[in-house]
Amino acid sequence: MIAREMFEQFKQRFGPLIERADLPSDQRIFVFVEPSSVRHVTRHIFRELDARYVATIGADDRPYSGKFLVAHNFAFDREHLLCSLLSYLPADNPRIDSITDMVPAASWAEREMRDLVGIEPVGHRYLKRLVLPDGWPEGNHPLRKDVPWNEVPETFDDTREFKFDDPPEGCTVVPFGPFHPTLDEPAHFRLYVEGEMVRGCEYRGFMVHRGIEKLSESVMSYNDIPMLAERICGICGCVHNVAYVQSVEEAAGLKPPPAAEYIRTIMLEMERLHSHLLWVGLACHIVGFETLFMQSFRIREPIMWMAEKISGNRKTYALCVIGGVRWNITAEIKLELRNVLDKLESEWQAVVAAVSRDKNIQKRTRGVGVANPLLVKSVGLLGPVARAAGVEIDCRHDHPYAAYDRVEFDVITEQGGDVWARLMVRMKEVFESIRIIRQCLEKMEPGPLQLEIKDELPIGRIGLSSVEAPRGESHHFVITGENNRPRRWRVRAPTYQNLQGVPAMIKDQQIADMTISLGSIDPCFSCTDRLETIDPRSGSVKVWTQDELLKLTRTKKEARR
Amino acid sequence: MNMLHMIVGGLTNVLMVLIAAPFAQGIVRKLTARIQSRQGPPLLQPYFDLLKLLGKEDIESGEIPAMQRFAAYLSFTAILAVACFVPVGFASPMNASGDVILLIYLLTLCGICTLLAGLAAGSPYSLVGISREMMSMIALEPLFAIALVVGAVHAGSLRLDRILNGSPYGGVGLSGIIMLGVISFSFQAFVQRTPFDIAEAETELMEGPLMEYSGPKLALLKYAQMIKLIVYSALFVALFTPWGSGLMFPFGWLLFWVKVLLLVLLVTVVAATHARYRIDQAVRFFASLAGVAVVALILASYGY
Numbered sequence: 001m002i003a004r005e006m007f008e009q010f011k012q013r014f015g016p017l018i019e020r021a022d023l024p025s026d027q028r029i030f031v032f033v034e035p036s037s038v039r040h041v042t043r044h045i046f047r048e049l050d051a052r053y054v055a056t057i058g059a060d061d062r063p064y065s066g067k068f069l070v071a072h073n074f075a076f077d078r079e080h081l082l083c084s085l086l087s088y089l090p091a092d093n094p095r096i097d098s099i100t101d102m103v104p105a106a107s108w109a110e111r112e113m114r115d116l117v118g119i120e121p122v123g124h125r126y127l128k129r130l131v132l133p134d135g136w137p138e139g140n141h142p143l144r145k146d147v148p149w150n151e152v153p154e155t156f157d158d159t160r161e162f163k164f165d166d167p168p169e170g171c172t173v174v175p176f177g178p179f180h181p182t183l184d185e186p187a188h189f190r191l192y193v194e195g196e197m198v199r200g201c202e203y204r205g206f207m208v209h210r211g212i213e214k215l216s217e218s219v220m221s222y223n224d225i226p227m228l229a230e231r232i233c234g235i236c237g238c239v240h241n242v243a244y245v246q247s248v249e250e251a252a253g254l255k256p257p258p259a260a261e262y263i264r265t266i267m268l269e270m271e272r273l274h275s276h277l278l279w280v281g282l283a284c285h286i287v288g289f290e291t292l293f294m295q296s297f298r299i300r301e302p303i304m305w306m307a308e309k310i311s312g313n314r315k316t317y318a319l320c321v322i323g324g325v326r327w328n329i330t331a332e333i334k335l336e337l338r339n340v341l342d343k344l345e346s347e348w349q350a351v352v353a354a355v356s357r358d359k360n361i362q363k364r365t366r367g368v369g370v371a372n373p374l375l376v377k378s379v380g381l382l383g384p385v386a387r388a389a390g391v392e393i394d395c396r397h398d399h400p401y402a403a404y405d406r407v408e409f410d411v412i413t414e415q416g417g418d419v420w421a422r423l424m425v426r427m428k429e430v431f432e433s434i435r436i437i438r439q440c441l442e443k444m445e446p447g448p449l450q451l452e453i454k455d456e457l458p459i460g461r462i463g464l465s466s467v468e469a470p471r472g473e474s475h476h477f478v479i480t481g482e483n484n485r486p487r488r489w490r491v492r493a494p495t496y497q498n499l500q501g502v503p504a505m506i507k508d509q510q511i512a513d514m515t516i517s518l519g520s521i522d523p524c525f526s527c528t529d530r531l532e533t534i535d536p537r538s539g540s541v542k543v544w545t546q547d548e549l550l551k552l553t554r555t556k557k558e559a560r561r
Numbered sequence: 562m563n564m565l566h567m568i569v570g571g572l573t574n575v576l577m578v579l580i581a582a583p584f585a586q587g588i589v590r591k592l593t594a595r596i597q598s599r600q601g602p603p604l605l606q607p608y609f610d611l612l613k614l615l616g617k618e619d620i621e622s623g624e625i626p627a628m629q630r631f632a633a634y635l636s637f638t639a640i641l642a643v644a645c646f647v648p649v650g651f652a653s654p655m656n657a658s659g660d661v662i663l664l665i666y667l668l669t670l671c672g673i674c675t676l677l678a679g680l681a682a683g684s685p686y687s688l689v690g691i692s693r694e695m696m697s698m699i700a701l702e703p704l705f706a707i708a709l710v711v712g713a714v715h716a717g718s719l720r721l722d723r724i725l726n727g728s729p730y731g732g733v734g735l736s737g738i739i740m741l742g743v744i745s746f747s748f749q750a751f752v753q754r755t756p757f758d759i760a761e762a763e764t765e766l767m768e769g770p771l772m773e774y775s776g777p778k779l780a781l782l783k784y785a786q787m788i789k790l791i792v793y794s795a796l797f798v799a800l801f802t803p804w805g806s807g808l809m810f811p812f813g814w815l816l817f818w819v820k821v822l823l824l825v826l827l828v829t830v831v832a833a834t835h836a837r838y839r840i841d842q843a844v845r846f847f848a849s850l851a852g853v854a855v856v857a858l859i860l861a862s863y864g865y
Contacts, residue, residue: 174685196689196840288755288837294597360756360836511689512839 002026003081014041028082030462035087035096042072042099051076053105053380055492057477058113060144068094068119077398082464089119098124105380108500116143131206134162142214149218164202167192171199178207196510201503213489221484222248226320232491238271238317239469240491243476245320246401251463251480254451260324262444265403267319269433274303275470276426283423286519287364299347302340309333324450334441341434352427365419369505369517372417379501382494383472384425385521389417395468407439419520469494495523570654571645578644582787583607589829596833614780623773624683632681633778636674636785640792643667647795648725650814660719665706672698679770690770693840697750700847704747707854708740708800711861725799735865739857741801743850749831752790756835757843794824
């Protein structure tokens with residue numbers, strides 16, 4: 001179904017409720033409605049039309065329209081359509097009805113919107129602070145346009161502590177994080193444990209916010225941001241780089257030359273290769289199988305060398321600019337890449353054969369951390385986690401971008417939804433990635449790498465881009481703006497949704513399974529934590545205040561002298 | 562004269578074990594590395610590691626520092642005491658001053674040290690670690706005890722030299738063969754290697770009971786763990802494959818250490834090719850082995 005038919009349906013059903021609609025292409029639909037009818041329309045889209053929830057974005061639009069803007073994004077995966085439901089809120093009282101009772105997946109996004117933009121989701125049942133550090137004063141919303149990007153509020157209170165919920169009766173608290181050998185980045189799970197069984201947990205993350213979105217809309221320019229975007233993540237940086245550029249291109253109506261699209265596809269797939277190989281290694285490390293951990297890292301290494309040869313860097317490729325890419329894939333690199341892929345394929349076949357026969361690994365992963373299709377729909381789980389539950393979603397197939405519409409590949413799904421199924425999905429996807437890269441190398445033809453952009457980019461346009469990261473859909477939302485920079489850029493990384501499913505996955509499981517369950521979503525905290533500055537303190541059980549810790553370190557240092 | 566013989570013999574045993582244990586650990590690390598396509602550290606690295614740890618500042622930490630110190634000393638001395646009673650190339654030197662029951666007690670004491678260490682640390686992780694240690698101890702410790710008792714039943718004596726000499730096989734050998742299977746399957750757990758390193762599980766419990774240890778005390782605990790591998794291997798060899806121990810000096814002695822080395826290699830290969838089990842899976846596994854062991858004990862008491 002193309003956008004126009006969908007819009008006709010909306011018009012018939014909601015008629016007068018729709019204020020305005022934009023249909024920039026067959027794959028996009030932007031519907032503006034009154035704030036009071038957002039719930040009504042959402043119910044229709046999410047329940048009756050069975051759309052997938054993608055993201056909620058709050059924006060301070062007061063300097064331009066005098067109002068706040070809220071967008072709920074949904075995806076119709078079978079129809080290859082992304083839909084955004086927007087509404088303007090009055091500047092003096094930005095409130096909007098929460099949709100979380102229908103769409104639990106929107107819980108974090110609405111809490112974040114309240115923290116950062118100060119838009120109140122009315123009816124949200126759990127309005128605890130999500131993103132801002134503990135000491136940040138109430139009523140100061142850093143993503144509002146009147147807050148400077150480098151301001152630390154004077155009322156910032158170092159000593160304020162995060163209030164965790166009380167554990168359920170009969171449970172003890174086992175803190176998991178903020179630092180733990182299996183967490184590569186800080187995040188704090190307070191596990192409520194009864195014996196060896198986990199009965200629940202509370203999450204406190206967002207400890208490494210870097211203010212990336214605020215920087216982009218106040219300091220940087222369109223072509224600086226791709227470099228910043230790829231530093232959002234330590235593993236899947238290229239995904240953010242491409243997704244940002246694509247959303248700006250879409251907003252401005254630009255189409256990059258075909259050679260650039262093929263190069264983007266190749267680099268995205270190389271990133272998936274090294275990410276999946278890394279994950280299989282880490283998963284084995286978590287369950288104590290060090291040999292396979294070492295072997296998959298050995299197999300992964302040539303990919304990193306190849307990336308370095310192509311882009312000059314193992315990881316941060318600095319690939320995109322608006323309208324194209326920055327470097328070419330030459331004939332000799334093509335040849336070498338083919339050889340690397342051949343070797344990788346045969347070595348990986350051996351690993352897959354060994355793992356799929358291994359009873360020992362199955363014992364630790366089957367029936368562990370189960371996410372069923374119902375949970376996938378309600379919490380909006382993405383990527384391999386969803387595909388392992390038999391839900392066939394893959395942006396490369398559903399919302400093709402770059403050159404994915406010109407290559408053939410299978411969307412790998414498994415049944416079971418447990419850690420084992422996720423392991424199998426990721427292992428098999430490696431072969432699909434190899435297949436895609438080979439086709440791209442085959443079909444790619446020399447040509448220009450960048451568009452020549454003479455005019456300024458249009459102002460006030462909206463662009464959406466969903467890119468299938470190794471961990472699931474990475475969704476970027478851009479409103480173009482003045483001064484050669486966007487007005488608002490919102491990143492929704494896949495872990496943002498997948499983490500919300502973790503409490504349900506680890507409930508009533510053993511502590512020993514907690515780490516592999518969390519590991520199985522391949523969590524990427526830096527992606528999730530991309531906003532705002534200031535590092536908050538941890539909330540471990542024995543609480544040191546920051547001052548005490550500082551004093552302690554200083555006295556020790558003095559004593560040494 | 563007899564007293565002197567005992568003391569010299571005991572000290573020789575302790576010395577040999579002290580020297581051999583880090584070397585065995587070096588072999589474990591090297592072989593593991595080769596299996597994992599890595600270069601691996603030099604064979605002598607564990608000696609340097611221990612020396613380095615011993616030279617570090619002795620930090621008091623955890624909830625009960627005194628108990629922490631005590632647990633480290635005790636685990637080191639307990640396992641060395643076991644070494645005095647086990648033949649390590651020569652016949653058991655302290656044969657006359659203890660019997661099998663003492664040996665069983667000493668082996669249990671080694672496990673209890675881990676509990677003390679975990680209690681002393683007092684963090685939630687170490688507490689989970691010791692609860693796991695306790696669960697596996699309850700299921701695991703009887704196995705070696707039963708093997709020794711089966712030997713005692715066949716030998717008709719509690720004397721060490723008569724039991725630690727292939728005695729579980731008795732006349733017919735049926736119960737001995739069953740116990741050989743049981744101990745082989747659980748051996749990995751006795752020496753606390755993957756897939757049964759559950760109490761320390763780095764990725765789950767951050768070393769569990771050991772988490773508050775550092776410096777010399779950590780060195781002692783690590784040393785004790787290395788010695789455990791040698792001592793349990795020696796016990797295994799003495800109980801189930803004592804053949805050739807009566808040979809003339811260098812031959813019997815050499816044969817013994819070759820057997821121990823083979824066991825160490827086997828342990829390494831198993832550890833490198835398995836994922837860690839969960840505690841409930843492990844306990845269920847030990848429990849079924851215990852059931853089999855009891856059958857062997859009954860058979861032994863009827864003379865099989």
